[in-house]
Amino acid sequence: MSKVVLITGASSGIGKSIASYLHTKNYKVYGTSRNPQNVSVPFSMVALDVTCPESIQKAVEEVVTKEGKLDVLINNAGKGITGPIEDTPTDEMRANFETNFFGAIEVMKAVLPTMRTQKSGLIINTTSIAGYMGLPFRGIYSASKGALELVTEALSMEVKQFGIRVVNAAPGDFATNIAAGRYHTPVFEESAYKEKYAENLALMDEHVDSGKDPIIMAKVIEQIIEAKNPKIHYKIGAFMEKFSIVLKRALPDKVYEKLLMNHYKL
Incomplete structure (x- = not known):
């Protein structure tokens, strides 16, 4: 029987690429979006809002009722956020964590009972290479993805006894429309960070525009699904x-910080 895959945030970007690719490989794919009726894709879509536990539970129940099982969850839904820490509204920081961190946890909590009953299952959390380091003007995004990395490690140990595997896939820059969906703290005229932040906003968009083809990410996800004993951490990018x-682990903190500051022209 084909493996049943549920992937959040599948209406665009990396999520859509992964879901479309797995669909061509004969997986039974269910993508999610808050408004699936507005999405045209070759795979099945269900309504799911990762910030609403009732919506999550309903979507998971719909898939399990139709298929009788759920083999793979790909926790992909996420939002970008940029801005100097001092200038970024705290409410926007909380909203980012609600999607990138707490939303992912709520989806995992919803699928775990089914996977425990099956005595099998795989959860793949899409994090980010940015989650391994605090990046200037992307600190909140780095923090939300870094937090999910650590939860992945903890949950992996907790659920291994039930035959469930939990891993994360951390992408670098891929050519998607992620920049359009980010919350960008405005470049305030009176801000002490005005010039440097404006320069870095342009640099971030440039990195995404010149990023790799998302199909690379999709193929790695397939390899993870088919692996008999997958790793806990996967880094996918340039x-x-x-x-x-590697450099962060090897270099003194101040040296590594200087490298990052030079890269971001700070």
Whole structure:
């Protein structure tokens, strides 16, 4: 029987690419979106808002009722956020964590009872290479994805006894429309960070525009699904993006900070 895959945030970007690719590989794919009726894709869609536990529960129940099982959850729904920490509204910080961190946890909590009953299941959390380091003007995004990385590690140990595997896939920059969906703290005229933040906003968009093809991410996700004993951490991106994590572990803090500051022209 085909594996049943539920992937959140599948209406655009990396999520849509992953879902479309897995669909061509004969997985039974259910993507989610807050408004699935507005999405045209080759795979099935269900309504799900990761900030609403009732919506999550209803979507999971719909898939399990139709298919009788749920083999894979890909926790992909997420939002970007940029801005100097001092200038970014705290409410926007909380909203970002509600989607990127607490939303992902709520979806995991909703699928775990079914996976425990099956004595099998795989959860893949889409985090980010940015979650391995505090990036200037992206600190809240880095924090939300870094927090999900640590929860992935903890949950992996908690549920292994039930035959459930939990891993994370951390992408670097991919050519998607993620920049359009970010919350951008305005470049305030009176801000002490005005010039440097404006320069870095342009740099961030440039990185996304020149990013890799999302199909690379999709193929790695398939490899994770088919692996008999998957790793806990996967980094997917350009060599220098992945190497930056190695450098952080190897270099003194101040040296690594200087490298980042030079990169971001600070």
